[in-house]
Amino acid sequence: MNQKEGRSEQHSILPAVSVKNLKKTYLTHKRGEGLLQSLKSFVWREHLEIHALRGINFSIQAGEIIGFIGPNGAGKSTCLKILSGILHPTSGDVTVLGYVPWKSRISYVGHIGAVFGQKSQLWWDLPPIDSFRLMKSIYSIPDAQYEKNLREMVRLLEVPEVIHRPTRSLSLGERMKCEFINAMLHNPAVVFLDEPTIGLDVFAKETIREFILRWNRLRGTTFILTTHDLQDIETLAQRIIVIDHGRIVFDNSLSALKARLGGGKHVRIRCKRPIITPRSRAVTIKNLISREEKEFIVDTQRLGIGEFIKLIGRGNQILDMSIEEPPIQEIIKKVYKRA
């Protein structure tokens, strides 16, 4: 179909996703425990407003991979549900691929895909291939496109036999790979991933990350993912949006985040004799492994790494040294703390 060409044309003009002052307030009510309380709350309910999104703004260009991070309950899933047309927002403007997601749902959702790490779109008692074929008719995917996509994804995700075994007998990793295939056979231009790597082992995670990168590069597919796995962020996200209590507290690249928080380098040094710590306010001891081995944090904005090496080389006889970027957890922790 020429649908794909039409779409990529559109891409070059508009951002793939544009979100303006998006708010979502859930209306729920307090509920008590037990029969009496349930009956009471059935008749008379105390309303409770939960401000899941408090007016957020961002836009995403076609072909970007965006990582949404933030603590539990920050509003990430709510945001993805609105973007994918499942939920109506309380207020605000959203367009994705030129559509307002919650209006004209049926024509819109044909252009997007979604994988939820906690939910399965596959038929439990049947092999994934049966679910794929149903997707083929649900999305009216032409034969050639279906065969080509299936072949390619099965190869990249390394699941040639797996797709013929009943879903219920698959490991979590195998199943997630099949969830990806299921969600992407129809060439979605934008794919939403809500904690797609949750609970997976490192091998499955790596294969899936590799797959996302490949598909993004080859097809120009836009990916928007939420995750608590910072390795996902490091390998995938060209840009991260940190969301906390329904507000965006950061929106830029990971390196910008590191620079902003002045993330010092971690330097680990082993010496022949007990280490004499250089006197500088830019140097702090992170870890005392032994008297002969220490880990320092060097604030590189105040003291260049070359300067530091000179400084420490003066009084010590260095046997071994390693210099590392600060672990991403530490940076994220700082962001969350500031928010």
Next chain:
Amino acid sequence: MTSAFIVHIEAVKRMIASRLAFRTDLLLSAATMAINESLVVIFTIIIYTASEGFPGWSLPAALLLQGTFILVHGIGGTGFMGVIWNTVRKVEAGELDLVLLQPRSTLQMLIATGFDTEDIGRALAGIATVTYATAQLGPFGAWAWIRYALLLLVGLAVLLSLGIICSGLAIRFVKTWRMYEVLDALYMLGEYPATLQQPTVRIVLSFAIPIITIAYLPASVLLQMTVPHIGWIIAATAVFTLLSYGFWHSSIKAYASAGG
């Protein structure tokens, strides 16, 4: 339109295949259902022959009425009444979201994936009973059969509307009012006064009104009783079906704006 039909068939095929994964389960449950319904019919026969019968009804006439009801119930149960449990299950598990992601009518997908092989046994029992009764009552002309079939469709439409309404209620209550927790609590009470749990009581309660349309109207055509205003009945059923769809639609809207 044709593609919607194909999707429906494809989904139903997978429901059957899912059940076939447990072959004996499929056969057993369908057979149990058929035997169950046959027992009801046999029971009617026993009561009828052991007593004065039902005033104004011959045995075959009573069987025709019963068979017609079982038939409608069986067809509806197989084809679309599964929408109720399917909706409840999906809403509870948060999987309604996944249905909303598909570029298809959400109600249709819920009906298609609610296909229930178990009730095939019921439909077969219905066919057998109707065949037996009409063999005694007949022969009937083509026109009588056509009108019977037409009113059977009306009965099915009424049943479908009920299913759609219940599906809408499930979407509303489970999600926003949490009626389920109240019901659960009540069920716990219900376990002690066992009568509340009796299937007959529940069937009577849930099917008291529609049973008249479902079985009485088609059967009465064959029993040469006059059915007044068939046209009006069809029109009223159509309105009822439309209203039920309207209700369902407003429920899914409420779901989308209340949040999953």
